[in-house]
Amino acid sequence: MLVCNIVPKMAANFLSGRKSISFVGCGIQIGFSVSLVGSEGLLLGLMAYDRYVAISHPLHYPILMNQKVCLQIIGSSWAFGIIDGVIQMVAAMSLPYCGSRNVDHFFCEVQALLKLACVDTSLFDTLLFACCVFMLLLPFSIIVASYACILGAVLRMRSAQTWKKALVTCSSHLTAVTIFYGTAIFMYLRPRRYRPPSHDKVASIFYTVLTPMLNPLIYSLRNQEVMGALRKVLNHCRIGSQP
Template sequence: MKIGFNQTSTEDFILLGIFSHSPADLVLFSVVMIVFTVALCGNVLLIFLIYIDPRLHTPMYFFLSQLSLMDLMLVCTNVPKMAVNFLSGRKSISFVGCGTQIGLFVSLVGSEGLLLGLMAYDRYVAISYPLRYSVLMRQRVCLQIAGSSWTFGIIDGLIQMVVVMTFPYCSLREVNHFFCELLSVLKLACVDTSLFEKVIFVCCVFMLLFPLSIIVASYARILGAVFRMHSAQARKKALATCSSHLTAVSLFYGAAMFIYLRPRQYRTPSHDKVVSIFYTVLTPMLNPLIYSLRNREVMGALRKGLDRCRTGSQL
């Protein structure tokens, strides 16, 4: 049992943060804020283009708009509070605010992981059954896929948030992170949380391996279908449509596995903070760039939108 037990569970937590006010850390903070701004603008722009351009009203871009919405919410969950605390010199976060961060973060990460897995299935159907694609991936199916991703993540986030917030916490409530990360908060509990941590680990393994199994199975079938194509141009086009998704999957699951599947003896707060910055800021910035710069249809929609703006400004 830890010392410093405090029965009042609604007191504020203290976020120790990741940056000091040294010149080097000021530069790093500025870089993070630039990345945050690009992520914010990139995801908003991608959602807007998909919404206004009828050519992008297809299942693939519908899923991409959902991914951008998740990234947009994820990057806004932790970074604004980190920036406010850093600039104001305050490090506190309310009990409710901490619980909200945990719930949102777990929900969005879970939803995005499952959506990326189901997007692989969409690519499999598009490449293996191109003539039946519009029937197999009709609007109802797309809504069910997106809805199941959101529902799965939200339920998982709510459960973990409620359980974590019901633990009693000690009087020294210093979270060694820049946001209320689940495992960092659990370290402050005044009771033994080892059983719950094991449950979290099992849940993380399931949440990572289940979508990954969908991805592996889908791409195994995609490769089989590609090798059966007689046209080299068709093979190139098929692989090009999958490359952006595979890049996004590698970024997301690489960081997630590093954070949550490492043995405890290899975990250090400094490593977790750095990878969390990559996970919560850099990946949401890269996803819209990956899907737009390497996609002719999205770039065409962007050029069309810019031409409309120029025409409107000249009138």
């Protein structure tokens, strides 16, 4: 959904050469993108707890992670993400804009839009920073705590086979977390004076386009058929590149 919110309009602008979006369309894009990014961040955080239960309490996993708990995890992720998106969309759209309306970004991103406002946006910057701290650091704290408990549980078991199973169980989630949170924290938790627009654009590509695009592959690496097909493709490419 995040890709569908950003990429079609971005591709249409690049292909047509118009590079424009309506004010209402810009607000809708902000609301959806912030909601979806926030929901994904919270879901990744709560998935770390799922990994902890799977490794530390494997026999109780079906009870601890039953359907009701899974629905609560999904519902809370969407609820907090949507609230965050609505707050930022309403606040950004309520500001007056004058002069140049050229958004220095490939989509309507809140920080890029604030630079075009005719009024002092320090209050909004504080609100934006508070929302980002909550939506990024809260789930990131859950991830750190969960993996600390996982590491402690694995160390107590002292088995090479256990280490291997734990790595296989957590590898996909850790990969997604590294890409998503690394770029999101780089984007939103830096001081304003260290935010050149070119860096923001590159970082945005990672969490808005590359991460959602790679998710199906990342979460399929535990599937033996997918791994076998991937090896065949790599072997074919290696043979084809030989003179």
